[in-house]
Amino acid sequence: MAVGQDGAGRKASDRKSPDRGGTEQPKSGQGGGVQSVERTFELLELMADAGGEVALSDLAEASALPLPTIHRIMRTLVSRGYARQQPSRRYALGPSLxxxxxxxxxxxxxxxxxxxxxxxxxxxxxxxxxxxxxxxxxxxxxxxxxxxxxxxxxxxxxxxxxxxxxxxxxxxxxxxxxxxxxxxxxxxxxxxxxxxxxxxxxxxxxxxxxxxxxxxxxxxxxxxxxxxxxxxxxxxxxxxxxxxxxxxxxxxxxxxxxxxxxxxxxxxxxxxxxxxxxxx
The missing domain is CATH 3.30.450.40 (GAF domain)
Structure with missing residues:
Protein backbone atom coordinates (compact mmCIF):
# COMPACT_ATOMS: atom_id res chain seq x y z
CA MET A 1 0.00 0.00 0.00
CA ALA A 2 1.57 3.26 -1.07
CA VAL A 3 2.11 5.90 1.60
CA GLY A 4 -0.02 8.96 1.07
CA GLN A 5 -2.67 7.19 -1.07
CA ASP A 6 -6.22 6.29 -0.23
CA GLY A 7 -6.87 2.54 -0.17
CA ALA A 8 -9.15 3.05 -3.19
CA GLY A 9 -6.41 4.83 -5.13
CA ARG A 10 -8.15 8.25 -5.04
CA LYS A 11 -7.14 11.63 -3.72
CA ALA A 12 -8.60 12.79 -0.43
CA SER A 13 -10.50 15.58 -2.25
CA ASP A 14 -12.34 12.95 -4.34
CA ARG A 15 -13.84 11.18 -1.33
CA LYS A 16 -17.19 11.93 0.28
CA SER A 17 -16.37 12.34 3.94
CA PRO A 18 -19.06 11.81 6.60
CA ASP A 19 -17.18 14.31 8.78
CA ARG A 20 -18.25 17.05 6.36
CA GLY A 21 -21.94 16.26 6.52
CA GLY A 22 -22.10 13.62 3.79
CA THR A 23 -23.29 10.06 4.06
CA GLU A 24 -21.05 7.03 3.77
CA GLN A 25 -21.55 5.65 0.27
CA PRO A 26 -21.01 2.04 -0.77
CA LYS A 27 -17.78 1.73 -2.64
CA SER A 28 -17.91 0.17 -6.08
CA GLY A 29 -14.21 -0.68 -6.17
CA GLN A 30 -12.35 -3.90 -5.56
CA GLY A 31 -14.35 -6.44 -3.61
CA GLY A 32 -17.45 -4.22 -3.48
CA GLY A 33 -16.63 -3.27 0.12
CA VAL A 34 -18.29 -0.38 1.89
CA GLN A 35 -15.93 2.58 2.01
CA SER A 36 -15.85 2.84 5.81
CA VAL A 37 -14.96 -0.86 6.09
CA GLU A 38 -12.17 -0.48 3.56
CA ARG A 39 -10.81 2.51 5.46
CA THR A 40 -10.81 0.52 8.69
CA PHE A 41 -8.78 -2.29 7.16
CA GLU A 42 -6.45 0.22 5.54
CA LEU A 43 -5.62 1.67 8.94
CA LEU A 44 -5.06 -1.77 10.46
CA GLU A 45 -2.73 -2.69 7.60
CA LEU A 46 -0.81 0.56 8.00
CA MET A 47 -0.39 -0.19 11.70
CA ALA A 48 0.89 -3.67 10.88
CA ASP A 49 3.31 -2.28 8.27
CA ALA A 50 4.63 0.12 10.93
CA GLY A 51 5.41 -2.73 13.29
CA GLY A 52 2.13 -2.74 15.21
CA GLU A 53 2.26 0.70 16.81
CA VAL A 54 1.85 4.14 15.25
CA ALA A 55 0.91 7.74 16.01
CA LEU A 56 -2.37 9.23 14.81
CA SER A 57 -0.48 11.81 12.75
CA ASP A 58 1.45 9.04 10.99
CA LEU A 59 -1.80 7.31 10.07
CA ALA A 60 -3.15 10.58 8.68
CA GLU A 61 -0.05 11.13 6.58
CA ALA A 62 0.09 7.56 5.26
CA SER A 63 -3.62 7.19 4.50
CA ALA A 64 -4.52 10.75 3.42
CA LEU A 65 -7.74 10.37 5.42
CA PRO A 66 -9.10 13.29 7.51
CA LEU A 67 -8.05 13.20 11.15
CA PRO A 68 -11.67 13.14 12.43
CA THR A 69 -12.34 10.05 10.28
CA ILE A 70 -9.23 8.29 11.57
CA HIS A 71 -10.02 9.23 15.16
CA ARG A 72 -13.57 7.86 14.88
CA ILE A 73 -12.38 4.58 13.35
CA MET A 74 -9.66 4.14 15.97
CA ARG A 75 -12.15 4.79 18.80
CA THR A 76 -14.31 1.99 17.43
CA LEU A 77 -11.34 -0.38 17.08
CA VAL A 78 -10.24 0.36 20.64
CA SER A 79 -13.74 -0.28 21.99
CA ARG A 80 -13.79 -3.71 20.29
CA GLY A 81 -10.25 -4.64 21.36
CA TYR A 82 -8.80 -4.56 17.84
CA ALA A 83 -6.57 -1.63 18.80
CA ARG A 84 -5.42 -0.08 22.05
CA GLN A 85 -4.13 3.35 22.96
CA GLN A 86 -0.80 3.51 24.72
CA PRO A 87 0.01 5.98 27.53
CA SER A 88 2.07 7.81 24.89
CA ARG A 89 -1.22 8.31 22.93
CA ARG A 90 0.10 6.13 20.13
CA TYR A 91 -2.15 3.35 18.84
CA ALA A 92 -1.18 -0.33 18.83
CA LEU A 93 -2.81 -3.45 17.43
CA GLY A 94 -5.11 -5.04 19.98
CA PRO A 95 -5.54 -8.55 21.41
CA SER A 96 -8.85 -9.25 19.63
CA LEU A 97 -6.86 -9.65 16.41
Missing part, protein backbone atom coordinates in the same frame (compact mmCIF):
# COMPACT_ATOMS: atom_id res chain seq x y z
CA UNK A 98 -5.14 -12.73 17.84
CA UNK A 99 -8.28 -14.86 17.69
CA UNK A 100 -8.95 -13.78 14.11
CA UNK A 101 -5.37 -14.48 13.10
CA UNK A 102 -5.29 -17.92 14.68
CA UNK A 103 -8.56 -18.92 13.01
CA UNK A 104 -7.41 -17.59 9.64
CA UNK A 105 -4.12 -19.49 9.97
CA UNK A 106 -5.97 -22.75 10.61
CA UNK A 107 -8.17 -22.19 7.56
CA UNK A 108 -5.18 -21.30 5.40
CA UNK A 109 -3.38 -24.44 6.54
CA UNK A 110 -6.40 -26.56 5.68
CA UNK A 111 -6.59 -25.15 2.14
CA UNK A 112 -2.85 -25.69 1.63
CA UNK A 113 -2.70 -29.28 2.84
CA UNK A 114 -3.74 -31.08 -0.40
CA UNK A 115 -1.10 -29.17 -2.36
CA UNK A 116 1.56 -29.92 0.23
CA UNK A 117 0.56 -33.59 0.23
CA UNK A 118 1.16 -33.76 -3.52
CA UNK A 119 4.54 -32.11 -3.08
CA UNK A 120 5.59 -34.50 -0.31
CA UNK A 121 4.43 -37.51 -2.31
CA UNK A 122 6.47 -36.39 -5.33
CA UNK A 123 9.67 -35.56 -3.42
CA UNK A 124 9.54 -37.73 -0.31
CA UNK A 125 10.44 -34.72 1.84
CA UNK A 126 8.55 -32.59 4.33
CA UNK A 127 6.54 -29.77 2.79
CA UNK A 128 5.41 -26.58 4.51
CA UNK A 129 3.40 -23.44 3.98
CA UNK A 130 4.34 -20.27 5.82
CA UNK A 131 3.25 -16.62 5.88
CA UNK A 132 5.18 -13.45 6.65
CA UNK A 133 4.05 -11.57 9.75
CA UNK A 134 6.14 -8.53 10.51
CA UNK A 135 9.76 -9.66 10.50
CA UNK A 136 8.97 -13.31 11.10
CA UNK A 137 7.74 -16.30 9.17
CA UNK A 138 4.86 -18.27 10.71
CA UNK A 139 4.36 -21.88 9.64
CA UNK A 140 0.66 -22.56 9.02
CA UNK A 141 0.61 -26.04 7.46
CA UNK A 142 2.85 -29.08 7.06
CA UNK A 143 2.84 -32.55 5.51
CA UNK A 144 5.73 -34.58 6.99
CA UNK A 145 8.07 -36.90 5.15
CA UNK A 146 7.74 -40.66 5.70
CA UNK A 147 11.51 -40.97 6.26
CA UNK A 148 12.53 -41.89 9.79
CA UNK A 149 14.99 -38.97 9.67
CA UNK A 150 12.94 -35.97 8.60
CA UNK A 151 12.44 -32.28 9.22
CA UNK A 152 9.65 -31.28 11.60
CA UNK A 153 8.56 -27.70 12.11
CA UNK A 154 5.65 -27.23 14.47
CA UNK A 155 2.68 -25.44 12.91
CA UNK A 156 2.50 -22.03 14.54
CA UNK A 157 6.26 -21.76 14.99
CA UNK A 158 7.78 -18.34 14.28
CA UNK A 159 11.28 -17.83 12.93
CA UNK A 160 13.14 -14.81 11.59
CA UNK A 161 12.39 -14.36 7.89
CA UNK A 162 15.94 -13.52 6.83
CA UNK A 163 17.24 -16.99 7.75
CA UNK A 164 14.62 -19.04 5.90
CA UNK A 165 13.92 -19.97 2.29
CA UNK A 166 10.21 -19.20 2.73
CA UNK A 167 11.03 -15.76 4.15
CA UNK A 168 13.38 -14.95 1.30
CA UNK A 169 10.88 -16.21 -1.29
CA UNK A 170 8.20 -13.87 0.10
CA UNK A 171 10.54 -10.89 0.38
CA UNK A 172 11.62 -11.36 -3.24
CA UNK A 173 8.06 -10.47 -4.28
CA UNK A 174 7.97 -7.26 -2.24
CA UNK A 175 9.01 -3.71 -3.22
CA UNK A 176 12.58 -2.83 -2.27
CA UNK A 177 11.57 -0.17 0.27
CA UNK A 178 9.20 -2.61 2.00
CA UNK A 179 11.97 -5.20 2.25
CA UNK A 180 14.25 -2.57 3.77
CA UNK A 181 11.58 -1.72 6.36
CA UNK A 182 11.13 -5.38 7.28
CA UNK A 183 14.85 -6.06 7.60
CA UNK A 184 15.50 -2.80 9.46
CA UNK A 185 13.08 -3.93 12.19
CA UNK A 186 14.83 -7.31 12.40
CA UNK A 187 18.10 -7.94 14.18
CA UNK A 188 19.15 -10.20 11.28
CA UNK A 189 20.90 -12.31 13.89
CA UNK A 190 23.00 -15.20 12.58
CA UNK A 191 21.39 -18.61 13.10
CA UNK A 192 24.41 -20.41 11.60
CA UNK A 193 27.63 -19.28 10.00
CA UNK A 194 25.80 -19.26 6.63
CA UNK A 195 23.00 -16.88 7.65
CA UNK A 196 22.76 -13.64 5.65
CA UNK A 197 23.09 -10.85 8.20
CA UNK A 198 23.21 -7.56 6.23
CA UNK A 199 20.58 -5.76 4.19
CA UNK A 200 22.96 -5.28 1.24
CA UNK A 201 23.74 -9.00 1.08
CA UNK A 202 20.04 -9.79 1.31
CA UNK A 203 19.26 -7.45 -1.58
CA UNK A 204 21.79 -9.37 -3.67
CA UNK A 205 20.22 -12.66 -2.60
CA UNK A 206 16.72 -11.47 -3.47
CA UNK A 207 17.88 -10.41 -6.93
CA UNK A 208 19.11 -13.98 -7.50
CA UNK A 209 15.80 -15.40 -6.27
CA UNK A 210 13.84 -13.22 -8.70
CA UNK A 211 16.09 -14.39 -11.51
CA UNK A 212 15.84 -18.15 -10.84
CA UNK A 213 12.28 -18.21 -9.45
CA UNK A 214 12.92 -19.91 -6.11
CA UNK A 215 14.71 -19.44 -2.79
CA UNK A 216 17.24 -21.73 -1.14
CA UNK A 217 18.07 -22.14 2.53
CA UNK A 218 21.40 -23.95 2.50
CA UNK A 219 22.01 -24.46 6.21
CA UNK A 220 21.16 -20.84 7.05
CA UNK A 221 18.49 -21.62 9.66
CA UNK A 222 19.85 -24.93 10.91
CA UNK A 223 23.12 -26.73 10.20
CA UNK A 224 22.68 -29.73 7.91
CA UNK A 225 19.22 -28.72 6.70
CA UNK A 226 18.43 -27.65 3.14
CA UNK A 227 15.18 -26.11 1.89
CA UNK A 228 13.65 -24.96 -1.41
CA UNK A 229 10.80 -22.42 -1.40
CA UNK A 230 8.62 -20.56 -3.88
CA UNK A 231 6.20 -17.72 -3.20
CA UNK A 232 2.46 -18.28 -3.55
CA UNK A 233 1.25 -15.74 -6.16
CA UNK A 234 -2.01 -13.83 -5.81
CA UNK A 235 -2.52 -15.00 -2.21
CA UNK A 236 -4.16 -12.45 0.12
CA UNK A 237 -1.08 -12.40 2.37
CA UNK A 238 2.63 -12.91 1.66
CA UNK A 239 3.14 -16.65 1.74
CA UNK A 240 5.34 -19.42 0.34
CA UNK A 241 5.51 -23.20 0.15
CA UNK A 242 8.66 -25.23 0.69
CA UNK A 243 10.25 -28.65 0.95
CA UNK A 244 12.99 -29.33 3.46
CA UNK A 245 15.12 -32.20 4.62
CA UNK A 246 18.61 -33.32 5.60
CA UNK A 247 21.27 -31.83 3.34
CA UNK A 248 22.46 -35.26 2.17
CA UNK A 249 19.05 -36.19 0.73
CA UNK A 250 18.08 -32.73 -0.48
CA UNK A 251 21.22 -32.36 -2.60
CA UNK A 252 20.00 -35.36 -4.61
CA UNK A 253 16.79 -33.49 -5.54
CA UNK A 254 17.48 -31.54 -8.72
CA UNK A 255 16.14 -27.99 -8.57
CA UNK A 256 15.26 -28.01 -12.27
CA UNK A 257 12.96 -30.99 -11.63
CA UNK A 258 11.26 -30.00 -8.38
CA UNK A 259 10.94 -26.22 -8.82
CA UNK A 260 8.50 -26.40 -11.78
CA UNK A 261 6.28 -28.68 -9.68
CA UNK A 262 6.44 -26.30 -6.72
CA UNK A 263 5.66 -23.32 -8.93
CA UNK A 264 2.63 -25.09 -10.41
CA UNK A 265 1.30 -26.05 -6.98
CA UNK A 266 1.91 -22.52 -5.67
CA UNK A 267 0.01 -21.03 -8.62
CA UNK A 268 -2.92 -23.41 -8.10
CA UNK A 269 -3.00 -22.70 -4.36
CA UNK A 270 -2.78 -18.95 -4.98
CA UNK A 271 -5.69 -19.16 -7.41
CA UNK A 272 -7.79 -21.04 -4.86
CA UNK A 273 -6.97 -18.59 -2.08
CA UNK A 274 -7.67 -15.52 -4.20
CA UNK A 275 -10.94 -17.03 -5.43
CA UNK A 276 -11.94 -17.93 -1.87
CA UNK A 277 -11.23 -14.36 -0.81
CA UNK A 278 -13.81 -13.00 -3.27
CA UNK A 279 -17.39 -12.62 -1.96
CA UNK A 280 -20.04 -14.80 -3.57
Missing amino acids: IRLGETASRALGSWARPYLAELTEATGETSNMAVLEGTQIVYVSQVPSQHSMRMFTEVGRRVDAHATAVGKAVMATMPADTVTQVLSRSSMAPQTERTITTIDDMRTELDKIREVGYALDDGEQEVGVRCYAVAVPDAPAGSAISISGPEGRMTRIAADEVIPLMQRLARELGTELSTTAEPS
Whole structure:
Protein backbone atom coordinates (compact mmCIF):
# COMPACT_ATOMS: atom_id res chain seq x y z
CA MET A 1 0.00 0.00 0.00
CA ALA A 2 1.57 3.26 -1.07
CA VAL A 3 2.11 5.90 1.60
CA GLY A 4 -0.02 8.96 1.07
CA GLN A 5 -2.67 7.19 -1.07
CA ASP A 6 -6.22 6.29 -0.23
CA GLY A 7 -6.87 2.54 -0.17
CA ALA A 8 -9.15 3.05 -3.19
CA GLY A 9 -6.41 4.83 -5.13
CA ARG A 10 -8.15 8.25 -5.04
CA LYS A 11 -7.14 11.63 -3.72
CA ALA A 12 -8.60 12.79 -0.43
CA SER A 13 -10.50 15.58 -2.25
CA ASP A 14 -12.34 12.95 -4.34
CA ARG A 15 -13.84 11.18 -1.33
CA LYS A 16 -17.19 11.93 0.28
CA SER A 17 -16.37 12.34 3.94
CA PRO A 18 -19.06 11.81 6.60
CA ASP A 19 -17.18 14.31 8.78
CA ARG A 20 -18.25 17.05 6.36
CA GLY A 21 -21.94 16.26 6.52
CA GLY A 22 -22.10 13.62 3.79
CA THR A 23 -23.29 10.06 4.06
CA GLU A 24 -21.05 7.03 3.77
CA GLN A 25 -21.55 5.65 0.27
CA PRO A 26 -21.01 2.04 -0.77
CA LYS A 27 -17.78 1.73 -2.64
CA SER A 28 -17.91 0.17 -6.08
CA GLY A 29 -14.21 -0.68 -6.17
CA GLN A 30 -12.35 -3.90 -5.56
CA GLY A 31 -14.35 -6.44 -3.61
CA GLY A 32 -17.45 -4.22 -3.48
CA GLY A 33 -16.63 -3.27 0.12
CA VAL A 34 -18.29 -0.38 1.89
CA GLN A 35 -15.93 2.58 2.01
CA SER A 36 -15.85 2.84 5.81
CA VAL A 37 -14.96 -0.86 6.09
CA GLU A 38 -12.17 -0.48 3.56
CA ARG A 39 -10.81 2.51 5.46
CA THR A 40 -10.81 0.52 8.69
CA PHE A 41 -8.78 -2.29 7.16
CA GLU A 42 -6.45 0.22 5.54
CA LEU A 43 -5.62 1.67 8.94
CA LEU A 44 -5.06 -1.77 10.46
CA GLU A 45 -2.73 -2.69 7.60
CA LEU A 46 -0.81 0.56 8.00
CA MET A 47 -0.39 -0.19 11.70
CA ALA A 48 0.89 -3.67 10.88
CA ASP A 49 3.31 -2.28 8.27
CA ALA A 50 4.63 0.12 10.93
CA GLY A 51 5.41 -2.73 13.29
CA GLY A 52 2.13 -2.74 15.21
CA GLU A 53 2.26 0.70 16.81
CA VAL A 54 1.85 4.14 15.25
CA ALA A 55 0.91 7.74 16.01
CA LEU A 56 -2.37 9.23 14.81
CA SER A 57 -0.48 11.81 12.75
CA ASP A 58 1.45 9.04 10.99
CA LEU A 59 -1.80 7.31 10.07
CA ALA A 60 -3.15 10.58 8.68
CA GLU A 61 -0.05 11.13 6.58
CA ALA A 62 0.09 7.56 5.26
CA SER A 63 -3.62 7.19 4.50
CA ALA A 64 -4.52 10.75 3.42
CA LEU A 65 -7.74 10.37 5.42
CA PRO A 66 -9.10 13.29 7.51
CA LEU A 67 -8.05 13.20 11.15
CA PRO A 68 -11.67 13.14 12.43
CA THR A 69 -12.34 10.05 10.28
CA ILE A 70 -9.23 8.29 11.57
CA HIS A 71 -10.02 9.23 15.16
CA ARG A 72 -13.57 7.86 14.88
CA ILE A 73 -12.38 4.58 13.35
CA MET A 74 -9.66 4.14 15.97
CA ARG A 75 -12.15 4.79 18.80
CA THR A 76 -14.31 1.99 17.43
CA LEU A 77 -11.34 -0.38 17.08
CA VAL A 78 -10.24 0.36 20.64
CA SER A 79 -13.74 -0.28 21.99
CA ARG A 80 -13.79 -3.71 20.29
CA GLY A 81 -10.25 -4.64 21.36
CA TYR A 82 -8.80 -4.56 17.84
CA ALA A 83 -6.57 -1.63 18.80
CA ARG A 84 -5.42 -0.08 22.05
CA GLN A 85 -4.13 3.35 22.96
CA GLN A 86 -0.80 3.51 24.72
CA PRO A 87 0.01 5.98 27.53
CA SER A 88 2.07 7.81 24.89
CA ARG A 89 -1.22 8.31 22.93
CA ARG A 90 0.10 6.13 20.13
CA TYR A 91 -2.15 3.35 18.84
CA ALA A 92 -1.18 -0.33 18.83
CA LEU A 93 -2.81 -3.45 17.43
CA GLY A 94 -5.11 -5.04 19.98
CA PRO A 95 -5.54 -8.55 21.41
CA SER A 96 -8.85 -9.25 19.63
CA LEU A 97 -6.86 -9.65 16.41
CA ILE A 98 -5.14 -12.73 17.84
CA ARG A 99 -8.28 -14.86 17.69
CA LEU A 100 -8.95 -13.78 14.11
CA GLY A 101 -5.37 -14.48 13.10
CA GLU A 102 -5.29 -17.92 14.68
CA THR A 103 -8.56 -18.92 13.01
CA ALA A 104 -7.41 -17.59 9.64
CA SER A 105 -4.12 -19.49 9.97
CA ARG A 106 -5.97 -22.75 10.61
CA ALA A 107 -8.17 -22.19 7.56
CA LEU A 108 -5.18 -21.30 5.40
CA GLY A 109 -3.38 -24.44 6.54
CA SER A 110 -6.40 -26.56 5.68
CA TRP A 111 -6.59 -25.15 2.14
CA ALA A 112 -2.85 -25.69 1.63
CA ARG A 113 -2.70 -29.28 2.84
CA PRO A 114 -3.74 -31.08 -0.40
CA TYR A 115 -1.10 -29.17 -2.36
CA LEU A 116 1.56 -29.92 0.23
CA ALA A 117 0.56 -33.59 0.23
CA GLU A 118 1.16 -33.76 -3.52
CA LEU A 119 4.54 -32.11 -3.08
CA THR A 120 5.59 -34.50 -0.31
CA GLU A 121 4.43 -37.51 -2.31
CA ALA A 122 6.47 -36.39 -5.33
CA THR A 123 9.67 -35.56 -3.42
CA GLY A 124 9.54 -37.73 -0.31
CA GLU A 125 10.44 -34.72 1.84
CA THR A 126 8.55 -32.59 4.33
CA SER A 127 6.54 -29.77 2.79
CA ASN A 128 5.41 -26.58 4.51
CA MET A 129 3.40 -23.44 3.98
CA ALA A 130 4.34 -20.27 5.82
CA VAL A 131 3.25 -16.62 5.88
CA LEU A 132 5.18 -13.45 6.65
CA GLU A 133 4.05 -11.57 9.75
CA GLY A 134 6.14 -8.53 10.51
CA THR A 135 9.76 -9.66 10.50
CA GLN A 136 8.97 -13.31 11.10
CA ILE A 137 7.74 -16.30 9.17
CA VAL A 138 4.86 -18.27 10.71
CA TYR A 139 4.36 -21.88 9.64
CA VAL A 140 0.66 -22.56 9.02
CA SER A 141 0.61 -26.04 7.46
CA GLN A 142 2.85 -29.08 7.06
CA VAL A 143 2.84 -32.55 5.51
CA PRO A 144 5.73 -34.58 6.99
CA SER A 145 8.07 -36.90 5.15
CA GLN A 146 7.74 -40.66 5.70
CA HIS A 147 11.51 -40.97 6.26
CA SER A 148 12.53 -41.89 9.79
CA MET A 149 14.99 -38.97 9.67
CA ARG A 150 12.94 -35.97 8.60
CA MET A 151 12.44 -32.28 9.22
CA PHE A 152 9.65 -31.28 11.60
CA THR A 153 8.56 -27.70 12.11
CA GLU A 154 5.65 -27.23 14.47
CA VAL A 155 2.68 -25.44 12.91
CA GLY A 156 2.50 -22.03 14.54
CA ARG A 157 6.26 -21.76 14.99
CA ARG A 158 7.78 -18.34 14.28
CA VAL A 159 11.28 -17.83 12.93
CA ASP A 160 13.14 -14.81 11.59
CA ALA A 161 12.39 -14.36 7.89
CA HIS A 162 15.94 -13.52 6.83
CA ALA A 163 17.24 -16.99 7.75
CA THR A 164 14.62 -19.04 5.90
CA ALA A 165 13.92 -19.97 2.29
CA VAL A 166 10.21 -19.20 2.73
CA GLY A 167 11.03 -15.76 4.15
CA LYS A 168 13.38 -14.95 1.30
CA ALA A 169 10.88 -16.21 -1.29
CA VAL A 170 8.20 -13.87 0.10
CA MET A 171 10.54 -10.89 0.38
CA ALA A 172 11.62 -11.36 -3.24
CA THR A 173 8.06 -10.47 -4.28
CA MET A 174 7.97 -7.26 -2.24
CA PRO A 175 9.01 -3.71 -3.22
CA ALA A 176 12.58 -2.83 -2.27
CA ASP A 177 11.57 -0.17 0.27
CA THR A 178 9.20 -2.61 2.00
CA VAL A 179 11.97 -5.20 2.25
CA THR A 180 14.25 -2.57 3.77
CA GLN A 181 11.58 -1.72 6.36
CA VAL A 182 11.13 -5.38 7.28
CA LEU A 183 14.85 -6.06 7.60
CA SER A 184 15.50 -2.80 9.46
CA ARG A 185 13.08 -3.93 12.19
CA SER A 186 14.83 -7.31 12.40
CA SER A 187 18.10 -7.94 14.18
CA MET A 188 19.15 -10.20 11.28
CA ALA A 189 20.90 -12.31 13.89
CA PRO A 190 23.00 -15.20 12.58
CA GLN A 191 21.39 -18.61 13.10
CA THR A 192 24.41 -20.41 11.60
CA GLU A 193 27.63 -19.28 10.00
CA ARG A 194 25.80 -19.26 6.63
CA THR A 195 23.00 -16.88 7.65
CA ILE A 196 22.76 -13.64 5.65
CA THR A 197 23.09 -10.85 8.20
CA THR A 198 23.21 -7.56 6.23
CA ILE A 199 20.58 -5.76 4.19
CA ASP A 200 22.96 -5.28 1.24
CA ASP A 201 23.74 -9.00 1.08
CA MET A 202 20.04 -9.79 1.31
CA ARG A 203 19.26 -7.45 -1.58
CA THR A 204 21.79 -9.37 -3.67
CA GLU A 205 20.22 -12.66 -2.60
CA LEU A 206 16.72 -11.47 -3.47
CA ASP A 207 17.88 -10.41 -6.93
CA LYS A 208 19.11 -13.98 -7.50
CA ILE A 209 15.80 -15.40 -6.27
CA ARG A 210 13.84 -13.22 -8.70
CA GLU A 211 16.09 -14.39 -11.51
CA VAL A 212 15.84 -18.15 -10.84
CA GLY A 213 12.28 -18.21 -9.45
CA TYR A 214 12.92 -19.91 -6.11
CA ALA A 215 14.71 -19.44 -2.79
CA LEU A 216 17.24 -21.73 -1.14
CA ASP A 217 18.07 -22.14 2.53
CA ASP A 218 21.40 -23.95 2.50
CA GLY A 219 22.01 -24.46 6.21
CA GLU A 220 21.16 -20.84 7.05
CA GLN A 221 18.49 -21.62 9.66
CA GLU A 222 19.85 -24.93 10.91
CA VAL A 223 23.12 -26.73 10.20
CA GLY A 224 22.68 -29.73 7.91
CA VAL A 225 19.22 -28.72 6.70
CA ARG A 226 18.43 -27.65 3.14
CA CYS A 227 15.18 -26.11 1.89
CA TYR A 228 13.65 -24.96 -1.41
CA ALA A 229 10.80 -22.42 -1.40
CA VAL A 230 8.62 -20.56 -3.88
CA ALA A 231 6.20 -17.72 -3.20
CA VAL A 232 2.46 -18.28 -3.55
CA PRO A 233 1.25 -15.74 -6.16
CA ASP A 234 -2.01 -13.83 -5.81
CA ALA A 235 -2.52 -15.00 -2.21
CA PRO A 236 -4.16 -12.45 0.12
CA ALA A 237 -1.08 -12.40 2.37
CA GLY A 238 2.63 -12.91 1.66
CA SER A 239 3.14 -16.65 1.74
CA ALA A 240 5.34 -19.42 0.34
CA ILE A 241 5.51 -23.20 0.15
CA SER A 242 8.66 -25.23 0.69
CA ILE A 243 10.25 -28.65 0.95
CA SER A 244 12.99 -29.33 3.46
CA GLY A 245 15.12 -32.20 4.62
CA PRO A 246 18.61 -33.32 5.60
CA GLU A 247 21.27 -31.83 3.34
CA GLY A 248 22.46 -35.26 2.17
CA ARG A 249 19.05 -36.19 0.73
CA MET A 250 18.08 -32.73 -0.48
CA THR A 251 21.22 -32.36 -2.60
CA ARG A 252 20.00 -35.36 -4.61
CA ILE A 253 16.79 -33.49 -5.54
CA ALA A 254 17.48 -31.54 -8.72
CA ALA A 255 16.14 -27.99 -8.57
CA ASP A 256 15.26 -28.01 -12.27
CA GLU A 257 12.96 -30.99 -11.63
CA VAL A 258 11.26 -30.00 -8.38
CA ILE A 259 10.94 -26.22 -8.82
CA PRO A 260 8.50 -26.40 -11.78
CA LEU A 261 6.28 -28.68 -9.68
CA MET A 262 6.44 -26.30 -6.72
CA GLN A 263 5.66 -23.32 -8.93
CA ARG A 264 2.63 -25.09 -10.41
CA LEU A 265 1.30 -26.05 -6.98
CA ALA A 266 1.91 -22.52 -5.67
CA ARG A 267 0.01 -21.03 -8.62
CA GLU A 268 -2.92 -23.41 -8.10
CA LEU A 269 -3.00 -22.70 -4.36
CA GLY A 270 -2.78 -18.95 -4.98
CA THR A 271 -5.69 -19.16 -7.41
CA GLU A 272 -7.79 -21.04 -4.86
CA LEU A 273 -6.97 -18.59 -2.08
CA SER A 274 -7.67 -15.52 -4.20
CA THR A 275 -10.94 -17.03 -5.43
CA THR A 276 -11.94 -17.93 -1.87
CA ALA A 277 -11.23 -14.36 -0.81
CA GLU A 278 -13.81 -13.00 -3.27
CA PRO A 279 -17.39 -12.62 -1.96
CA SER A 280 -20.04 -14.80 -3.57
